[in-house]
Amino acid sequence: MIMDRYVRNAHNGDGRRTIAPMNGNIPMTLGHRASVDYILRMQGICKSFSGVPVLRDVNLDVAAGEVHALMGENGAGKSTLMKILCGIHQKDDGAIYLNGQPVHIRSPKESLRHGISMIHQELNPVRAMTVAENIFLGREPCYRFTTIVNRHRQREQAAVLFEELGASLNPDARMSSLSVAQMQLVEIVKAVSCRASIIIMDEPTSAIAGREVEKLFAIIRNLKSRGISIIYISHRLEEIFRISDTITVLRDGRFIASRPVAELDGAAVVRMMVGREIRELFPKAQAAVGSISLEVNGLARRGKFRDISFRARCGEVLGFGGLMGAGRSEVMETLFGMYRADAGVISIHGRSVAIRSPSDAIRHGLALVTEDRQLTGLNLKASVKANMTLVSLKKFCLARHVLRLGEESRAVDAQLQSLAVKARDQNQIVSTLSGGNQQKIVLAKWLLTDPQIVILDEPTRGIDIGAKADFYHIIRTLARQGRTVILVSSEMPELLGLCDRIIILCQGRITAEFTRGSFDQEEIIRAAIGQRRES
Amino acid sequence: MTFDTAENKPAANAEVLSPAPDPPPPIPPAEHSMAGPEPREAGRWKRTLRLLFKYGIYGAFVLLVAGMSVASPHFLTPVNIVNILLQTSVNGIIAVGMTLVIITAGIDLSVGSIVALSAVVAASFAHPGGYPLIVAILMGIGVGLAVGLVNGLLIAKKGLAPFIVTLAMMTAARGLALVYTSGRPVINLTGSYDFIGGGSMLGIPLPVVLFALTIAVGAFLLHFTRFGRYVFAVGGNEMAARVSGINTHRILIAVYAITGALSGLAGIILSSRVMSASPAGGAGYELDAIAAVVIGGTSLFGGIGSIAGTVVGVLIIGVMNNGLDMLNVSSYWQLVAKGAIILLAVLLDRKSAA
Numbered sequence: 001m002i003m004d005r006y007v008r009n010a011h012n013g014d015g016r017r018t019i020a021p022m023n024g025n026i027p028m029t030l031g032h033r034a035s036v037d038y039i040l041r042m043q044g045i046c047k048s049f050s051g052v053p054v055l056r057d058v059n060l061d062v063a064a065g066e067v068h069a070l071m072g073e074n075g076a077g078k079s080t081l082m083k084i085l086c087g088i089h090q091k092d093d094g095a096i097y098l099n100g101q102p103v104h105i106r107s108p109k110e111s112l113r114h115g116i117s118m119i120h121q122e123l124n125p126v127r128a129m130t131v132a133e134n135i136f137l138g139r140e141p142c143y144r145f146t147t148i149v150n151r152h153r154q155r156e157q158a159a160v161l162f163e164e165l166g167a168s169l170n171p172d173a174r175m176s177s178l179s180v181a182q183m184q185l186v187e188i189v190k191a192v193s194c195r196a197s198i199i200i201m202d203e204p205t206s207a208i209a210g211r212e213v214e215k216l217f218a219i220i221r222n223l224k225s226r227g228i229s230i231i232y233i234s235h236r237l238e239e240i241f242r243i244s245d246t247i248t249v250l251r252d253g254r255f256i257a258s259r260p261v262a263e264l265d266g267a268a269v270v271r272m273m274v275g276r277e278i279r280e281l282f283p284k285a286q287a288a289v290g291s292i293s294l295e296v297n298g299l300a301r302r303g304k305f306r307d308i309s310f311r312a313r314c315g316e317v318l319g320f321g322g323l324m325g326a327g328r329s330e331v332m333e334t335l336f337g338m339y340r341a342d343a344g345v346i347s348i349h350g351r352s353v354a355i356r357s358p359s360d361a362i363r364h365g366l367a368l369v370t371e372d373r374q375l376t377g378l379n380l381k382a383s384v385k386a387n388m389t390l391v392s393l394k395k396f397c398l399a400r401h402v403l404r405l406g407e408e409s410r411a412v413d414a415q416l417q418s419l420a421v422k423a424r425d426q427n428q429i430v431s432t433l434s435g436g437n438q439q440k441i442v443l444a445k446w447l448l449t450d451p452q453i454v455i456l457d458e459p460t461r462g463i464d465i466g467a468k469a470d471f472y473h474i475i476r477t478l479a480r481q482g483r484t485v486i487l488v489s490s491e492m493p494e495l496l497g498l499c500d501r502i503i504i505l506c507q508g509r510i511t512a513e514f515t516r517g518s519f520d521q522e523e524i525i526r527a528a529i530g531q532r533r534e535s
Numbered sequence: 536m537t538f539d540t541a542e543n544k545p546a547a548n549a550e551v552l553s554p555a556p557d558p559p560p561p562i563p564p565a566e567h568s569m570a571g572p573e574p575r576e577a578g579r580w581k582r583t584l585r586l587l588f589k590y591g592i593y594g595a596f597v598l599l600v601a602g603m604s605v606a607s608p609h610f611l612t613p614v615n616i617v618n619i620l621l622q623t624s625v626n627g628i629i630a631v632g633m634t635l636v637i638i639t640a641g642i643d644l645s646v647g648s649i650v651a652l653s654a655v656v657a658a659s660f661a662h663p664g665g666y667p668l669i670v671a672i673l674m675g676i677g678v679g680l681a682v683g684l685v686n687g688l689l690i691a692k693k694g695l696a697p698f699i700v701t702l703a704m705m706t707a708a709r710g711l712a713l714v715y716t717s718g719r720p721v722i723n724l725t726g727s728y729d730f731i732g733g734g735s736m737l738g739i740p741l742p743v744v745l746f747a748l749t750i751a752v753g754a755f756l757l758h759f760t761r762f763g764r765y766v767f768a769v770g771g772n773e774m775a776a777r778v779s780g781i782n783t784h785r786i787l788i789a790v791y792a793i794t795g796a797l798s799g800l801a802g803i804i805l806s807s808r809v810m811s812a813s814p815a816g817g818a819g820y821e822l823d824a825i826a827a828v829v830i831g832g833t834s835l836f837g838g839i840g841s842i843a844g845t846v847v848g849v850l851i852i853g854v855m856n857n858g859l860d861m862l863n864v865s866s867y868w869q870l871v872a873k874g875a876i877i878l879l880a881v882l883l884d885r886k887s888a889a
Contacts, residue, residue: 336778338777338778357780357782358777358778358779358780359780359781359782361780362780368778370778375772375774375775376772376774376775376778377775377778378772378775379767379768379771379772379775379776379838380771380772381767381770381771381772381834381837381838381839382767382768382771382838386764386767386768389764390764390768390776390779390781391779391780393761393764393765394761397760397761400761401760401761401762402759402760402761403759403760403761403764405759445779
């Protein structure tokens with residue numbers, strides 16, 4: 001109903017009332033808070049897919065103007081619960097109350113009308129349109145009695161919305177020219193302009209870093225101060241503790257607990273999430289570091305990075321830190337032959353090699369778990385089996401061409417077991433696996449090639465803490481086997497906990513190198529933002 | 536014959552990171568809104584529909600054959616079955632190649648023109664007292680292969696869109712066929728040329744044997760070799776395939792070359808069956824082949840498909856044409872029926888995928 005009124009306003013030429021939606025409405029709901037404790041109550045929610053229960057009797061109570069963190073491992077049921085709230089899925093049982101009134105949310109449209117907006121993890125804007133056009137998509141302000149879009153007012157309204165949030169973004173900018181953080185901002189503004197009283201943010205910081213996270217938090221505080229509630233889904237504990245007021249934990253589709261942040265600490269949350277205490281997140285066992293396996297001298301690619309020189313040894317975990325966009329992924333992709341270097345020499349085991357394509361790299365014993373598993377890591381339409389053996393298929397062939405299906409099947413099963421992948425069977429389509437399990441399939445694909453140098457680019461992004469611990473364990477095991485592991489990561493604890501050496505990149509250049517024992521968080525951060533330069 | 540159809544489960548609708556949702560219930564029968572037949576009747580109708588959705592296009596094929604058998608006593612006779620297979624063999628051979636192309640997320644619009652070009656070239660080497668039969672055959676297939684190679688090279692190396700490249704080739708190859716023959720059909724062919732289209736082995740017409748061979752080799756290539764896996768990988772996610780060390784260019788060139796060669800073979804069969812080769816022949820064959828592939832559940836977005844599905848797609852079109860002919864349905868209405876079948880197949884595929 002709120003939506004309807006908004007649209008009508010937008011169409012009959014009354015611009016001013018539409019651009020300050022929050023001032024009119026939300027304080028009213030705040031006024032009601034004395035009688036209604038929670039703006040949203042989801043009670044006893046149950047949901048099954050094909051007879052498999054994914055939510056069993058789950059509760060979620062969100063107060064007005066709070067940041068409510070929803071936590072749980074991948075597959076715990078967070079996404080399903082939020083999809084029910086957004087009208088994408090229908091609950092089998094249970095009740096939803098908004099401001100104390102029972103509601104039925106049967107479609108995303110209805111959910112939006114009830115003031116619920118979701119910022120998805122993977123943003124999907126219309127890239128060819130401008131910021132303002134995206135915000136008002138389907139609700140464009142028009143000239144009176146016409147369906148002709150009033151571009152001028154559309155632009156003006158967008159600008160005001162940004163201003164109210166304390167953010168600045170050109171309403172005329174093309175979406176395709178924006179960074180992920182800026183696209184997120186557009187989505188948030190869109191939600192606000194729809195008069196959302198509840199905004200769900202699904203892993204909003206998974207693809208942004210540093211200063212952008214700070215900006216996002218400032219915006220979240222701004223929204224809070226206007227009485228908008230945020231349901232915040234994230235795996236990053238430090239963030240949760242900084243920004244949220246209440247934490248609700250789900251595990252295996254069950255409600256575990258809901259407590260004020262002040263009553264909790266990181267260990268307690270992790271314990272609730274995994275049902276056990278992860279004492280040793282980072283296995284400490286040091287491997288014996290051996291001879292030099294990889295030597296890079298003066299590697300450069302125009303506009304991306306220059307003068308990259310380093311050495312890595314057998315049995316060593318070498319970390320690459322830095323901000324997003326510092327050129328870390330580009331260095332790795334060039335090393336792997338995905339792009340041609342403009343200059344530089346690569347030597348493997350003391351022999352200079354020419355790597356012109358990924359297949360050259362694979363032949364020289366390299367493996368690359370890329371940053372974006374959906375884009376470059378997996379064929380989402382294919383089975384677990386077909387994905388896992390793709391690189392090493394020759395090993396499972398008669399006369400190099402005819403598949404030996406039995407042999408392949410056994411090797412896949414062995415990998416599924418040793419990496420503890422949760423998959424129904426080898427023929428399951430990988431798009432139906434959770435993020436952590438998908439990532440394990442990518443890793444298994446490369447482990448089947450028996451690589452000597454394993455490059456992992458943000459291997460734990462967007463996966464749950466249980467799978468993370470598995471990955472850390474695997475990384476140390478690989479090093480112990482005498483392989484070289486190169487770990488690109490934006491998560492400081494990961495670099496500090498796992499690496500023998502850390503190289504920091506800033507704007508395409510190496511700015512510092514640290515050896516275990518002399519790790520200094522402050523120095524590392526300073527090198528990453530370019531305040532320190534080693535000569 | 537059964538093929539590995541593990542890849543043949545379209546996942547397009549599957550929710551990422553969540554279990555597949557319940558299969559949607561069959562379309563409620565119309566009698567809900569009408570004062571309709573008694574409930575038992577409705578139950579049977581529902582059960583039939585559910586069965587249909589469960590087995591998708593394979594179930595539809597069985598139903599179609601059953602329906603035609605009831606409608607005409609002459610339908611399910613050995614003579615007619617061989618006849619259907621003979622009529623479908625040309626489209627079937629092209630469709631096997633087209634399946635590979637479409638699984639790589641491509642399309643080949645030039646196959647009909649290749650059929651004509653190969654036919655006139657092969658026929659021109661088959662005048663009486665000229666070259667041995669094998670030369671005519673090799674020339675026909677060779678021309679198809681060459682055109683396919685050009686398609687593949689342009690698509691892989693130059694990164695042009697398959698639709699555009701093969702659309703251009705469709706026009707150019709047709710032109711070449713007309714230039715080569717000055718626009719006149721090639722006639723006066725040697726008697727031995729008749730063997731390809733008119734001969735038989737163990738009582739089975741040779742085109743049917745060639746169709747069966749193409750199916751067997753195609754299914755083996757696609758489902759039991761490294762090459763086949765790479766075809767799916769390229770179509771499913773070309774970037775990921777490249778990062779996995781696959782020479783994606785070589786795969787793309789190969790699938791277009793194979794399709795070109797198969798179209799050449801189809802052209803030889805076509806010209807041999809009528810003992811003349813027309814530069815205007817084969818028009819519209821690309822759409823028949825694409826229709827068969829799509830009916831067979833292969834995704835136009837690439838990465839999903841099977842030869843078995845395509846074979847059923849080819850047979851559905853063949854059975855429809857043949858059955859409706861027998862029932863004296865006008866060929867104009869047959870076109871409408873074919874269009875309806877294509878739509879129905881895609882709908883069925885979506886339902887059974889859930």
